[in-house]
Amino acid sequence: MNYLLHILIMINIYLVLAFSLNLLIGYTGLLSICHAAFYGIGAYISTLLMINLGMNFFLALLLSILGAMLISLLVSLPSLRLKGDYFILCTIGFQLIVFTILYNWISLTRGPYGISGIPTPSLFGFEFSTIPRYFLLTLIMGIISFIIIRRILISPFGRLLKAIREDELATQSLGKDIFKVKILSFLIAAGIAAISGSLFAHYVTYIDPTSFTLEESIFIATIIIVGGMGNLKGPFVGTVLLFIIPELLRFLGIPDAVAANLRQMIYALLLIAFMYFRPQGIAGEYKFK
Amino acid sequence: MNILELKEVTKNFDGIKAVDNLSFFLKEGSITSLIGPNGAGKTTVFNLITNYLTPEKGSIYYQGEEITGSLPHRIANMGIGRLFQDVRVFNKLTALENVFVAIKKNCGENPFTSLLFHRRVAKQEEKNMAIGLKWLEFVGLSEKKETLAEDLSYGQQKLLSLARLLANDARLLLLDEPISGIHPEMIERILSLIKRLVQEGRTIFIIEHNIGAVLKVSDWVMLLDGGNLVASGLPSEIKQDQTLREVYLGV
Numbered sequence: 001m002n003y004l005l006h007i008l009i010m011i012n013i014y015l016v017l018a019f020s021l022n023l024l025i026g027y028t029g030l031l032s033i034c035h036a037a038f039y040g041i042g043a044y045i046s047t048l049l050m051i052n053l054g055m056n057f058f059l060a061l062l063l064s065i066l067g068a069m070l071i072s073l074l075v076s077l078p079s080l081r082l083k084g085d086y087f088i089l090c091t092i093g094f095q096l097i098v099f100t101i102l103y104n105w106i107s108l109t110r111g112p113y114g115i116s117g118i119p120t121p122s123l124f125g126f127e128f129s130t131i132p133r134y135f136l137l138t139l140i141m142g143i144i145s146f147i148i149i150r151r152i153l154i155s156p157f158g159r160l161l162k163a164i165r166e167d168e169l170a171t172q173s174l175g176k177d178i179f180k181v182k183i184l185s186f187l188i189a190a191g192i193a194a195i196s197g198s199l200f201a202h203y204v205t206y207i208d209p210t211s212f213t214l215e216e217s218i219f220i221a222t223i224i225i226v227g228g229m230g231n232l233k234g235p236f237v238g239t240v241l242l243f244i245i246p247e248l249l250r251f252l253g254i255p256d257a258v259a260a261n262l263r264q265m266i267y268a269l270l271l272i273a274f275m276y277f278r279p280q281g282i283a284g285e286y287k288f289k
Numbered sequence: 290m291n292i293l294e295l296k297e298v299t300k301n302f303d304g305i306k307a308v309d310n311l312s313f314f315l316k317e318g319s320i321t322s323l324i325g326p327n328g329a330g331k332t333t334v335f336n337l338i339t340n341y342l343t344p345e346k347g348s349i350y351y352q353g354e355e356i357t358g359s360l361p362h363r364i365a366n367m368g369i370g371r372l373f374q375d376v377r378v379f380n381k382l383t384a385l386e387n388v389f390v391a392i393k394k395n396c397g398e399n400p401f402t403s404l405l406f407h408r409r410v411a412k413q414e415e416k417n418m419a420i421g422l423k424w425l426e427f428v429g430l431s432e433k434k435e436t437l438a439e440d441l442s443y444g445q446q447k448l449l450s451l452a453r454l455l456a457n458d459a460r461l462l463l464l465d466e467p468i469s470g471i472h473p474e475m476i477e478r479i480l481s482l483i484k485r486l487v488q489e490g491r492t493i494f495i496i497e498h499n500i501g502a503v504l505k506v507s508d509w510v511m512l513l514d515g516g517n518l519v520a521s522g523l524p525s526e527i528k529q530d531q532t533l534r535e536v537y538l539g540v
């Protein structure tokens with residue numbers, strides 16, 4: 001039972017990541033490869049606030065969201081001035097910088113040693129300390145994030161994002177400040193990714209920079225590309241599928257050491273196959289031109 | 290009154306003068322057409338007015354105010370709208386949504402307003418609906434309102450992008466080949482819409498290869514060749530002009 005709940009908790013955490021990245025990739029047409037950076041920023045900010053200042057989880061969560069939003073400006077302001085491949089390279093650069101900082105700022109993050117003993121969240125004396133309780137927390141946070149994202153996406157703002165994705169020049173010719181709109185979309189995606197990071201950190205109670213690497217960013221982008229871009233179904237399908245594959249490998253009795261490598265290979269093959277044969281993903285409505 | 294004025298505007302591409310020291314003005318409330326052979330620099334003139342390209346030399350004025358080098362979306366917000374040679378509708382949006390995007394001062398386009406002030410945004414959307422339906426009806430696309438733009442015919446897409454400009458409240462409409470590549474009935478429809486828009490006080494600037502058709506509706510015609518204005522005048526004068534034959538037929 002706990003095993004199943006553990007998987008569901010991880011799925012919830014990744015659903016939030018996938019939905020927020022879909023805002024950039026699927027709606028705005030921005031192939032951003034630095035989502036794990038915001039995931040990590042969320043994890044570290046809320047961890048450090050709780051450990052060092054004894055802050056309540058929910059306040060720490062809120063501040064980690066705001067922190068990630070603020071930091072997103074550091075990458076979105078320069079990168080959004082660039083087009084196409086240069087934009088992607090800029091986000092990859094940002095991802096690498098964030099990893100390097102987490103790895104080397106030892107006095108703050110303890111670098112490669114990681115931070116252990118991260119406190120579990122509690123609300124009015126109710127501790128989310130068992131797996132079923134934590135599942136409940138991730139479910140509630142997941143639903144709240146989903147409602148927020150959905151509301152944004154079906155709003156005139158979501159429509160404007162799609163217009164930019166379809167044709168930047170035409171959107172601009174209608175008097176829209178596309179630079180500003182893209183910055184906002186980045187800001188929101190980063191803030192929501194921080195929720196996942198915080199939920200992850202206080203669940204596993206130990207974090208180190210290796211959870212927030214470039215590979216992780218590529219993995220999150222793979223979820224969207226395989227699942228489908230530009231609607232609410234895609235990220236859901238992608239997340240569930242990519243989490244079921246490793247469990248199936250385990251189920252087939254493949255030893256863990258082999259399974260880990262095999263999993264990476266399957267993900268890579270899926271990514272290439274989808275890009276090539278079905279660029280809109282399983283349930284998507286949009287594909288890169 | 291002059292709504293638009295270009296003064297000695299020049300634009301080069303790798304040493305080729307696409308637009309060469311060009312000066313002209315447009316009268317408010319008129320239909321002016323810009324004709325000329327392929328590669329004459331017509332689309333480049335539109336790109337310069339909307340500042341998708343910045344001129345190397347010269348200046349551009351809209352309603353007496355200099356707009357050279359202003360950001361494209363600012364220029365659009367001042368009232369200069371553009372229909373692209375390659376239509377550029379939003380493929381994955383419905384016809385109605387295409388028009389919605391064009392509406393100005395739409396409070397729901399701020400994500401935080403959309404998130405927190407649901408009522409206000411819903412009210413705005415009701416207004417948008419009225420505006421959207423009005424312009425779709427104006428161009429005769431009411432029945433296609435739920436159709437994805439990519440599923441419309443080429444002519445319908447041109448009508449849709451015209452509706453988009455009108456919802457955007459453009460006062461000066463730059464139309465790049467609005468009647469090329471569509472069937473004759475549709476041409477008549479678009480030309481009659483254009484005439485109605487001028488009666489409402491808008492100004493129209495058309496690039497066209499279908500010279501016969503545009504000469505019928507234009508108040509003024511300018512002939513561009515090699516980035517230069519080689520002739521301009523009333524349609525009746527241009528028809529007689531020797532340069533027109535030289536430019537097009539090389540005789």
Ligand SMILES: Nc1ncnc2c1ncn2[C@@H]1O[C@H](COP(=O)(O)OP(=O)(O)OP(=O)(O)O)[C@@H](O)[C@H]1O
Nearest residue numbers: 302305307325326327328329330331332333334374
């Ligand atoms: N962005 C650009 N970069 C380089 N050269 C360009 C660019 N845009 C236009 N040109 C060149 O400038 C010249 C004028 O092009 P323009 O598109 O303005 O012609 P046009 O009169 O609109 O032609 P058509 O009737 O075929 O649309 C052409 O020689 C074209 O190749």
Ligand SMILES: [Mg+2]
Nearest residue numbers: 331332333374
């Ligand atoms: Mg042209």
